[in-house]
Amino acid sequence: MPKIITVTFSPCIDKSTSVPGLIPEKKLKCADPKLAPGGGGINVGRAIKKLGGHAIAIYPAGGYTGKYFNELLANEKVPSIIIESKNETRENVIVLDESTNQQYRFGMPGTALTETEWKQCLQAVDEIKDVEYIVASGSLPPGVPMNIYAQIAVIAKKKNARLIVDTSGEALKHAANEGVYLLKPNLGELSSLMGVEKINTDDIETVAKKVIGKGHCTVIVVSIGEKGAILVTKKETHQVSPPHVKRKSTVGAGDSMVGGMVLALSQKRSFKEVLQYGVACGTAATMNPGTELCRKEDVDKLIELIRSS
Numbered sequence: 001m002p003k004i005i006t007v008t009f010s011p012c013i014d015k016s017t018s019v020p021g022l023i024p025e026k027k028l029k030c031a032d033p034k035l036a037p038g039g040g041g042i043n044v045g046r047a048i049k050k051l052g053g054h055a056i057a058i059y060p061a062g063g064y065t066g067k068y069f070n071e072l073l074a075n076e077k078v079p080s081i082i083i084e085s086k087n088e089t090r091e092n093v094i095v096l097d098e099s100t101n102q103q104y105r106f107g108m109p110g111t112a113l114t115e116t117e118w119k120q121c122l123q124a125v126d127e128i129k130d131v132e133y134i135v136a137s138g139s140l141p142p143g144v145p146m147n148i149y150a151q152i153a154v155i156a157k158k159k160n161a162r163l164i165v166d167t168s169g170e171a172l173k174h175a176a177n178e179g180v181y182l183l184k185p186n187l188g189e190l191s192s193l194m195g196v197e198k199i200n201t202d203d204i205e206t207v208a209k210k211v212i213g214k215g216h217c218t219v220i221v222v223s224i225g226e227k228g229a230i231l232v233t234k235k236e237t238h239q240v241s242p243p244h245v246k247r248k249s250t251v252g253a254g255d256s257m258v259g260g261m262v263l264a265l266s267q268k269r270s271f272k273e274v275l276q277y278g279v280a281c282g283t284a285a286t287m288n289p290g291t292e293l294c295r296k297e298d299v300d301k302l303i304e305l306i307r308s309s
Helices: 040-050 063-075 115-127 148-159 169-178 187-194 201-213 253-266 271-286 296-308
Strands: 004-007 012-019 034-038 055-061 080-084 090-097 102-106 133-137 162-166 180-183 217-223 229-232 237-240
Touching: 004 040, 004 115, 004 253, 012 063, 034 040, 034 063, 040 055, 040 133, 040 253, 055 063, 055 115, 063 080, 080 115, 115 148, 133 148, 133 253, 148 162, 148 169, 148 180, 162 169, 162 253, 169 180, 169 187, 187 201, 187 217, 201 217, 201 229, 217 253, 217 271, 229 271, 237 271, 253 271, 271 296
Parallel strands: 004 055, 004 133, 012 090, 055 080, 133 162, 162 180, 180 217
Antiparallel strands: 012 034, 090 102, 217 229, 229 237
């Protein structure tokens, strides 16, 4: 079985609920909240598990919220390597306004990590043997250096593992400069990486090939919102548009997409099939409320629609 590990430096408990309508200065009656373990790599690992795959999640957790986070993830049977942190694990809040079907997402500041703690995360990555894919995903909390994903890239090369990075800003630039297997920016992140104000959809293939030509990555997947995503390598370019579905939540859609792509890569599927499966997983996640991510039965239906389109 291919070994996949995910690394998350800023995990969180996602609390999702809904209200009949958002009205200022009023006490609003919320629906029963749903709590789920979240954060980039955590959601990738959860999605892979839901799809029938297997991934090991590496992350820091601390305090009462950290203990509860660990319990939530264990309930989903995602195997983990937990680095105990001094500070409490953060919480995020997602609220659906039922009157407009609009979702409001409140992200709390990342929990600071000490040098010892983030180095223990790196050590955990380094110590796992026979790794084929490493997914480094999500934002970085205070205390963690911006080149942390570049440091993971060095470890990945030493282990002959393929590193997938899904992040933004300076962390993305450092990772790209070191060189990784796959980058998954959106249009804004790609623009920032290239130092330009804006990139049009029609120019994505040209820009992506420049990123590859600079040695930043072997594969780049650019998400373009409701239009789906574009995958580019030196020799191939594929675009996949998602089927039309009733959207209930966008939380974790990108992470579900990454999870699906990594699982497909580990199964030695073609790049076209990898992108198709990733888009199916990301779309499936939007069909479910709150933080439920994708369901395999939804993905199986959507992938048939994508293949036949």
